[in-house]
Amino acid sequence: MSEKIKPSKKIKPQTLKGFRDFLPAPMLVRERLMQTAREVYRSFGFTPIDTPALEYSEILLGKGGDETDKQLFRFQDQGDRDVAMRFDLTIPFARYAAAHLQELGTPFRRYHIGTVWRAEKPQKGRYREFVQCDFDTIGTKANAADIETLMVIHELLTRIGFDRFTIRVNNRMVLNGLLNRLGATDRAVAILRALDKLLKLGRDAVVAEMTQQAGVSAAQADEILRFAELKGDADSLLTEAERFVAGDAAGEEGIARLRELVSVCAAAGIPAERLAIDLSIARGLDYYTGTIYETFLGDLPGIGSVCSGGRYDNLAELFTSQPLPGVGASLGLDRLLAAMEELGFVDQIPSPAHVLIVVMSERLLTQYFRLARDLRAAGLAVEVFADNKPLGKQLQYADRKRIPWAVIAGDEEADRGRWQLKNLSSGEQRELATSELAGEILAGTRIAD
Amino acid sequence: MSEKIKPSKKIKPQTLKGFRDFLPAPMLVRERLMQTAREVYRSFGFTPIDTPALEYSEILLGKGGDETDKQLFRFQDQGDRDVAMRFDLTIPFARYAAAHLQELGTPFRRYHIGTVWRAEKPQKGRYREFVQCDFDTIGTKANAADIETLMVIHELLTRIGFDRFTIRVNNRMVLNGLLNRLGATDRAVAILRALDKLLKLGRDAVVAEMTQQAGVSAAQADEILRFAELKGDADSLLTEAERFVAGDAAGEEGIARLRELVSVCAAAGIPAERLAIDLSIARGLDYYTGTIYETFLGDLPGIGSVCSGGRYDNLAELFTSQPLPGVGASLGLDRLLAAMEELGFVDQIPSPAHVLIVVMSERLLTQYFRLARDLRAAGLAVEVFADNKPLGKQLQYADRKRIPWAVIAGDEEADRGRWQLKNLSSGEQRELATSELAGEILAGTRIAD
Numbered sequence: 001m002s003e004k005i006k007p008s009k010k011i012k013p014q015t016l017k018g019f020r021d022f023l024p025a026p027m028l029v030r031e032r033l034m035q036t037a038r039e040v041y042r043s044f045g046f047t048p049i050d051t052p053a054l055e056y057s058e059i060l061l062g063k064g065g066d067e068t069d070k071q072l073f074r075f076q077d078q079g080d081r082d083v084a085m086r087f088d089l090t091i092p093f094a095r096y097a098a099a100h101l102q103e104l105g106t107p108f109r110r111y112h113i114g115t116v117w118r119a120e121k122p123q124k125g126r127y128r129e130f131v132q133c134d135f136d137t138i139g140t141k142a143n144a145a146d147i148e149t150l151m152v153i154h155e156l157l158t159r160i161g162f163d164r165f166t167i168r169v170n171n172r173m174v175l176n177g178l179l180n181r182l183g184a185t186d187r188a189v190a191i192l193r194a195l196d197k198l199l200k201l202g203r204d205a206v207v208a209e210m211t212q213q214a215g216v217s218a219a220q221a222d223e224i225l226r227f228a229e230l231k232g233d234a235d236s237l238l239t240e241a242e243r244f245v246a247g248d249a250a251g252e253e254g255i256a257r258l259r260e261l262v263s264v265c266a267a268a269g270i271p272a273e274r275l276a277i278d279l280s281i282a283r284g285l286d287y288y289t290g291t292i293y294e295t296f297l298g299d300l301p302g303i304g305s306v307c308s309g310g311r312y313d314n315l316a317e318l319f320t321s322q323p324l325p326g327v328g329a330s331l332g333l334d335r336l337l338a339a340m341e342e343l344g345f346v347d348q349i350p351s352p353a354h355v356l357i358v359v360m361s362e363r364l365l366t367q368y369f370r371l372a373r374d375l376r377a378a379g380l381a382v383e384v385f386a387d388n389k390p391l392g393k394q395l396q397y398a399d400r401k402r403i404p405w406a407v408i409a410g411d412e413e414a415d416r417g418r419w420q421l422k423n424l425s426s427g428e429q430r431e432l433a434t435s436e437l438a439g440e441i442l443a444g445t446r447i448a449d
Numbered sequence: 450m451s452e453k454i455k456p457s458k459k460i461k462p463q464t465l466k467g468f469r470d471f472l473p474a475p476m477l478v479r480e481r482l483m484q485t486a487r488e489v490y491r492s493f494g495f496t497p498i499d500t501p502a503l504e505y506s507e508i509l510l511g512k513g514g515d516e517t518d519k520q521l522f523r524f525q526d527q528g529d530r531d532v533a534m535r536f537d538l539t540i541p542f543a544r545y546a547a548a549h550l551q552e553l554g555t556p557f558r559r560y561h562i563g564t565v566w567r568a569e570k571p572q573k574g575r576y577r578e579f580v581q582c583d584f585d586t587i588g589t590k591a592n593a594a595d596i597e598t599l600m601v602i603h604e605l606l607t608r609i610g611f612d613r614f615t616i617r618v619n620n621r622m623v624l625n626g627l628l629n630r631l632g633a634t635d636r637a638v639a640i641l642r643a644l645d646k647l648l649k650l651g652r653d654a655v656v657a658e659m660t661q662q663a664g665v666s667a668a669q670a671d672e673i674l675r676f677a678e679l680k681g682d683a684d685s686l687l688t689e690a691e692r693f694v695a696g697d698a699a700g701e702e703g704i705a706r707l708r709e710l711v712s713v714c715a716a717a718g719i720p721a722e723r724l725a726i727d728l729s730i731a732r733g734l735d736y737y738t739g740t741i742y743e744t745f746l747g748d749l750p751g752i753g754s755v756c757s758g759g760r761y762d763n764l765a766e767l768f769t770s771q772p773l774p775g776v777g778a779s780l781g782l783d784r785l786l787a788a789m790e791e792l793g794f795v796d797q798i799p800s801p802a803h804v805l806i807v808v809m810s811e812r813l814l815t816q817y818f819r820l821a822r823d824l825r826a827a828g829l830a831v832e833v834f835a836d837n838k839p840l841g842k843q844l845q846y847a848d849r850k851r852i853p854w855a856v857i858a859g860d861e862e863a864d865r866g867r868w869q870l871k872n873l874s875s876g877e878q879r880e881l882a883t884s885e886l887a888g889e890i891l892a893g894t895r896i897a898d
Contacts, residue, residue: 012509013768015531015545018499023451023552024559027497031487038480043825045501045802045832045852052578053502053534053564054522058460073503075477075524078568083465085502096470098462103472104799105849107835110473115502115564119527129501140835144814151818152539260814268822319462350553353494365593365709366716366765369600373717376492383494384597386556388590400554401496 018120018128019236024350030131030337033160034113037133038329040155043113044148046135049110051092053117057082071118085117089134089330090315097138098319106139106324109338125338136328138315143257144326145313146291147264153295153307154270156331161345164298165306168278171258171291171308175282177251178227178244182220183369190214192282195228199280203229228280234262237277257291293329299343306336351401353383358394360410367414371407371434378438379393398424405441467569467577473799478784480581482609483562486582486780489604490560493597495584498559500541502566507533520567523738530653534566538583538779539764546587547768555588555773574787585777587764592706594776595740595760596713602744602756602778603719610794611784613747614755617727620740623757624731626700626839627676627693631669639663641731648729652678677729683711686726706740713719738762742778748792755785802832802851807843809859816863820856820883826885829894847873854890 015021024031038048057074061084074084086092091113097108120126125178135152137145150167157165175192179185194209203225210221227244230237238259245251258277265275283292290311309329316324340346355375357368372382375418382402385394391408398406409419413431421440422429432440464470471479487497501532506523510533523533535541538561546557562582569575584601586594599616606614624641628634643658652674659670674692679686687708694700707726714724739760746755758778765773789795804824808818821831830853834843840857847855857869868886871878872893881889 009787010769011544011767013544013765014505015548016503016505016526016530017503017528019503021501021549022497022499023549024496024498027499030499031497035484042801043830044522044821045830046798047473048471048480049473050471050476052464052470053566054465054578056463056465059462070527073524073526075522077465077522078519079466081465095460095462099464100470100472105846109832109835117502122539124664129503137835142691142836144808144833145835147818148835183598236633264815264818268818302885318460318463320459348619351494351496352491357595358492362593366713369713369717371598372493373600381492381494383558384593386558386586386594386597387591397554397556443558 011153011162016128018122018126020127020129025348026337026341026346028349028352029340029346030333033333033337034131034133036159037113037156037333038111040159041135043155044109044152046109046111046152049090049093049096049112050114051086051112053085055086055092055095057084058209060084060086060091068118071120073117073119073149075300077257086114087118088116089114089132093134093136094316094324095319096317097324098322101320101322104438107137107145107243109135110140111135116278125335127334131333133331133333134328135330136315136326138211138324138326138328141325143260146257147261149291149309149327149329150261150265150293151268151270152331153293153309154265154274156307157295160336160340162297165297166274166276167307168276168281168294168296168305169261169291170278171254171279171280172288173254173290174241174245174258174279175227175254177248177254178224179442180251181245181248182216182223184214184216184220187214187216191209191216191224195224195280196282198225198228231278233272234258234275234277237279241277241279254290261291283308283310287312291327297339300339303335303339303342305332306339306376307331326347347402349402351383351403352381353401353403354380355382355405355407355441356394356398356401356403357382358391358406358408359388360389360391361414362409363411364409364414367409371437371443373417374434375438375441378442380438380441388442395424404445407437454503465577467571467575469578470577474797475786475795477521477801478789478795479782481769482786483580484532485608486562486605486782487560489601489608490584492604493557493558493601495560495586495601498545499563500538500545500561502533502534502564503532504541504544506536507531509533509535509540517567520569522566522568529560533573535563537565538581542583542585543765543773544768546773547765547771548806550769550771550773556586556594557588558584558586560584575710576783579815579876580782582780582782583613583777584779585764585775587773587775587777590774592709595706596710598740598758598776598778599710599714599724599742600717600719602742602758602780603714603723603757605780606744610732611746614723615723615745615747616756617725617730617745617754618707618710618740619730620728621731621737622699622703622739622836623694623707623728624676624703626697626703627673629699630694630697631665631672632661633665633669635665636665640665640673644673644729645731647674647677652749659824659845675824679728680822682721683707683724683726686728687711690726690728703739710740732757732759736761740776741808746792749788751793752784752788755788757781796851798851800832800852801830802850802852803829804854804856804890805843805847805850805852806831806833807840807857808834808837809857810863811837812860813858813863816858820868823883824887824890827891829887829890844871844873853894 063438072084077083133291191214194206207221210216242255288310292310295307311327368384375382406422417434521533526532640663643655656670659665691704737759741759743754743755760776763772817833819866855871866883
């Protein structure tokens with residue numbers, strides 16, 4: 001392969017299939033979402049970590065199924081090491097925990113906002129590079145951590161600006177308890193696989209699959225489905241569910257943990273309509289072992305869960321013999337952003353600047369920069385236009401960038417310390433003294449966090 | 450290669466050579482640095498963008514020298530595309546600008562905080578994965594943009610907390626003007642290569658290299674060195690330098706641009722001791738064409754420049770025939786962090802929490818979570834301990850995490866709405882009512898941004 005090219009031949013400025021450039025407007029929203037997530041995680045005492053984008057392939061291949069293996073960006077590096085790009089933040093965290101646990105101690109709560117890569121077939125809303133925002137509490141089995149996980153999810157969605165959403169919660173112990181009572185624990189995988197299709201295929205198809213492929217009786221399938229379809233407010237639903245698992249210790253413990261979660265969350269101020277018990281959700285077949293979370297937007301449930309997670313028995317068993325139970329969830333940043341765009345929650349503003357200082361005379365650069373400094377000190381983002389172009393061009397620029405204010409002064413005005421402040425949406429213009437500008441602009445501007 | 454492993458055989462939880470895990474304490478500092486950089490960039494009207502970690506290899510190979518090519522993490526992807534991980538943010542930005550310029554318009558100012566990868570030989574302070582924080586203004590030749598670049602660098606360092614630092618500035622046009630006057634423009638590369646060694650090898654060795662390898666006369670070498678070694682305050686230095694380039698238009702323009710930069714910066718409040726003209730710096734051989742910046746810490750100059758950049762004539766010539774002049778710089782996040790650690794500027798605090806709420810009774814979970822919510826609403830970061838362990842263990846945990854306050858209440862106290870507030874550095878403890886806690890803690894806590 002020859003890389004030498006003639007300077008005159010231009011290279012096509014394309015990105016790889018499934019990869020994206022981020023333009024300023026959506027990137028500003030992305031940064032705001034990530035910053036909100038950081039602030040929420042920190043406010044609950046979660047601490048940030050980071051791990052490399054590249055790992056030894058054996059680390060990443062250890063747990064993933066065949067599907068994951070095929071999606072790995074994997075290669076030999078310069079030292080002939082077999083390496084791959086991380087495809088999630090969970091396995092790197094497991095390796096990290098095993099490597100540093102001595103130093104970190106338990107319980108340990110971390111968040112990790114990072115890019116991951118999967119060579120999936122690109123499709124609408126699916127990319128080969130995306131950001132995950134995970135948080136986990138490890139080293140404890142206490143239900144307090146499960147309850148707090150739900151509170152973090154609630155706070156995330158609320159702080160991002162959502163009002164109508166539901167966090168659906170289940171506990172795998174309850175379903176396990178029922179299967180145990182039915183003597184069907186050995187067929188759990190096939191049963192759960194069928195159950196997962198309930199929404200898509202409907203009751204009859206699921207019963208058929210359970211009896212034909214999972215080898216349970218029609219009566220058993222019916223019982224499982226009556227259980228999964230229990231509806232109602234959390235208290236009465238749990239009371240009914242308890243009958244299905246009566247006598248099974250794990251099942252009863254699952255019910256008790258859900259009950260405590262519901263009552264503590266209610267008492268701590270989480271509105272009842274935002275929390276729903278849903279006994280049908282399982283989230284994959286064998287990873288989660290306790291509480292499970294999925295979060296749906298009231299205005300856009302079809303987009304799927306925007307924040308999901310659960311409790312697991314042992315995070316890092318591939319790397320250490322020390323058992324590490326934990327609970328956590330992951331905010332689906334890209335899915336959330338797509339939802340916000342679809343719902344019109346996102347102003348497409350391509351500049352963070354509140355004010356453009358128009359350059360009317362190169363002689364005045366000092367005055368322009370001084371004014372910019374003073375306005376910044378007052379908390380405003382200020383752009384001094386980079387060229388001495390005609391006024392109309394500069395105002396057009398501000399308009400295109402959705403900058404709300406322009407400050408204009410030529411030699412004569414600037415020498416008198418006077419400025420024209422122009423509101424670029426209304427077109428209104430007023431003459432003000434230097435000392436009046438910041439106050440006037442601040443009074444008419446919503447400053448984002 | 451077989452990836453199947455027995456569950457009993459543990460995988461060694463190691464990272465690749467030259468790659469790092471970030472523990473909580475340094476990661477908190479890193480996040481603070483990146484957030485400060487974002488805030489400063491935005492306050493000057495720079496807008497964020499992002500580009501993929503992976504690009505077609507031809508994009509990245511287009512400009513880099515042989516050295517860069519060897520350092521690329523490059524491979525065939527699943528679709529047999531020749532791809533590579535980005536090794537800087539400049540070439541991706543050039544591709545990005547060429548692809549989106551129609552939509553973006555000029556001037557365009559962007560910042561980009563992103564990870565880059567180079568298969569360099571790992572050594573102290575050098576890693577194969579590191580973060581760059583670039584900012585650039587493209588589509589303008591105006592000196593206002595060069596001046597503002599310096600102001601951004603100054604604001605970055607100041608906001609991060611540095612007081613003693615110097616931004617060294619030069620303009621390639623001045624050096625070019627001198628070489629032009631000496632009739633040595635065709636030997637510029639060899640001359641600059643020799644000149645770059647001035648600090649390391651000393652004057653005599655540089656003169657020898659210039660006469661023997663760059664083919665200039667002893668008198669010419671002497672003149673170049675007298676020029677490069679000019680010292681003094683900016684005004685007198687520029688007056689002296691002007692004599693060396695008198696009659697050369699480019700050289701005189703370079704002097705004029707530096708002079709304007711110095712005077713506008715002084716008038717806009719940049720302290721004189723933080724800005725120095727240094728005619729010896731060239732920063733690489735052919736990329737930069739105008740103003741050049743390097744930034745040294747007063748307390749740790751040996752660590753090298755922590756923020757460098759310059760003006761270039763044409764960012765994206767590999768990808769588009771539209772000329773894109775610009776100016777920008779890059780904050781060396783990892784180098785700065787290393788410097789801050791060496792200077793003891795960094796408290797190694799592994800948790801963002803201000804308060805640990807001790808769990809004395811599972812019955813009180815609701816009260817603990819309610820109190821946590823109230824304290825969070827007051828702006829505090831609050832961790833509720835995740836387990837019901839003995840009090841001593843929980844306080845030990847807070848101590849290890851450097852959490853400054855603990856709030857303690859058993860059944861009897863909580864029922865009366867009273868809490869013990871313990872200052873974990875002084876050991877002092879007071880009983881307070883729920884409503885008094887937030888104010889008392891806030892009064893004694895420095896809340897980071």
